[in-house]
Amino acid sequence: MNGQEEDLLSEITGSDYKYGFTTNIEQEFAPIGLDESTIHFISQKKNEPEWMLQWRLNAFAKWKKMQEPEWANVQYPRVDYQSISYYAAPKKKDKLQSLDEVDPTLIDTFNKLGIPLEEQKILAGVAVDAVIDSVSIKTTFKEKLAEAGVIFCAISEAIREHPELIKKYLGMVVPANDNFFASLNSAVFSDGSFVYVPKNTRCPMELSTYFRINAQNTGQFERTLIIADEGAYVSYLEGCTAPMRDENQLHAAVVELVALKDAEIKYSTVQNWYPGDKNGKGGIYNFVTKRGICKGANSKISWTQVETGSAITWKYPSVLLTGDNSIGEFYSVAVTNHHQQADTGTKMIHVGRNTKSRIVSKGISAGKSQNSYRGLVKVMNRADGARNYSQCDSLLIGDACGAHTFPYLEIDNQTANIEHEASTSKIGEDILFYCNQRGIDNEEATAMIVNGFSREVLDMLPMEFAVEAKKLLAISLEGSVG
């Protein structure tokens, strides 16, 4: 990169992350550090029943015996789990009945993020749950959803009001001892969303949750559980942002999806946590466990993710294909710029007969970033007729970044049909010259090429969000070509 490009880069990167503001609001925190008393504190704050507290303590006991994983292709100084606060909440009245009771500063925060919480202003047909730090602020369209029998609420509320569903499904897909970060989450999770769609019901609107980290020195540990009962359908979208801060912040979420017979869950993520500055200072450590189970026959789970933020991403949305003829899909665009590191991919575990999975991964690396795809396709011995198709494409911008693919295959059934394709390309001088010659500058050309490269995945997003995601891709890569 020559001097001129360097100048341009620094000029532009100052304005990169437009969600980097903080909200000044009175907060209450859990004391810094983590021991059993922290868990008692959180459980008490949430008014949880005794069985939930025991569930957390059990997870905590397991976590204490576990080691932080080191196999991912990412480098970062160890996190000091005793130096963060595990609970932060805007101070508020005990129970919110209407939006009027939500602190106006918070409503303002979500407005700035482009997420109005007043129902009449919300994107038509999208219900929103807004979570800031450790608590859910407001869930919209609750009544309308209730008419259809759909439950969409904060998970803390579900624990109190739908204990039979929580007891049955929480930890079914991601058990409390699943992995280091999932166990930590199980012990200290504070809020998140809960969805239950009853039998033969098509959820009447898109559901979405916006997560926002605001407080300093806190981790965010949200927990999401979505259950689609027999013959149900739901489409869910998750978005996230965080302020710009010099220190790294931990985000360790768990998402569990359960699709029963003939049910379908479509889960989309637009992840835009603060990625750190252009020198790699600050940013979110995004260590997330997302997994779904296609429990019943003919069920389907589809993950779509657009990952542009976070200093480090460690994330493998997976599907356990237990039901016969069930389908798992993973569509991913992961962008890394500057010093970001992403190690992301999926696991497709074929257990039932005639199960199908499809993986489309598009990795885009710029700056000095490292972008890895890591995927496992496992076919168990009774999964006759299992099929998988995987496609992993990498696009490099500049020559200081890296793209890596780690595909793993474990096939225990001779009838399995597995296809894998991979490609690596660069945004070359030729293509830029061609665009420039038509009047398009480098910035716009890059955005266009990247969007074109990611089109298969972007096409899977609900329409309203595809537009957002395209803009986000362009913003994340600003200044990556001189």
Added chain:
Amino acid sequence: MLQIQNLHASVQGNEILKGINLEIKPGEVHAIMGPNGSGKSTLASVLAGRNDYEVGTGSVRYMGKDLLDMDIETRSREGIFLAFQYPVEIPGVSNTNFMKACVSAHRKHLGLEALKPNEFLKMIREKAALVDLDPKFLHRSVNEGFSGGEKKRNEIFQMAMLNPKLAIMDETDSGLDIDALKVVARGVNALRNSDNAFLVITHYQRLLEYIVPDYVHVLYNGRMVKTGGKELALELEEKGYDWIKEPQTAV
């Protein structure tokens, strides 16, 4: 419109253009012929502003401005269009979206309002019809999987969309069947007017039967060695290039 004076350019230390002189006035069509490797595409690239070339001594003035001072996209927006000898593929970007970005960038530069979607649609349909481009190509990714001839036709389509002042066509005729050649020529002739000019690079005088040039230049070893009228193309086709050795000053 365009004045090239004693232009030198080299790539990786090798001098390719060794003192080019050329003047193009509005309304004119100039053809450049010359053997492989003589520097025709290099000249086109240098005019378009490609970075790989180091421009040495010499000057190029375009519409009264120093062309060599402008960046690539500004040259385009100011009316210079290059129809590529080897058009590039852009996977996942539809021809329509690509053209929308190009046209918007041009209009913005010229201080014009962006076209409304229906105006744009009307324009794109008209121009596609002008070059007989099947509308299905509008939805396909730019040049991806296009045949050689289809890519060339797409270049002329883009040219029609951007309506340049100075269009440089680098071997647009190679790879075209005779019908396609006529279509391309028809497109160019429809765009011709007293305010714009064409610089047509070709190996075959056949194209020049349809796009009749005012001048034919021979580029040989980085220099313009001969200039004549359209009959020079015929002569070259008969005799080849061996008889031309000594440089002479071009018009």
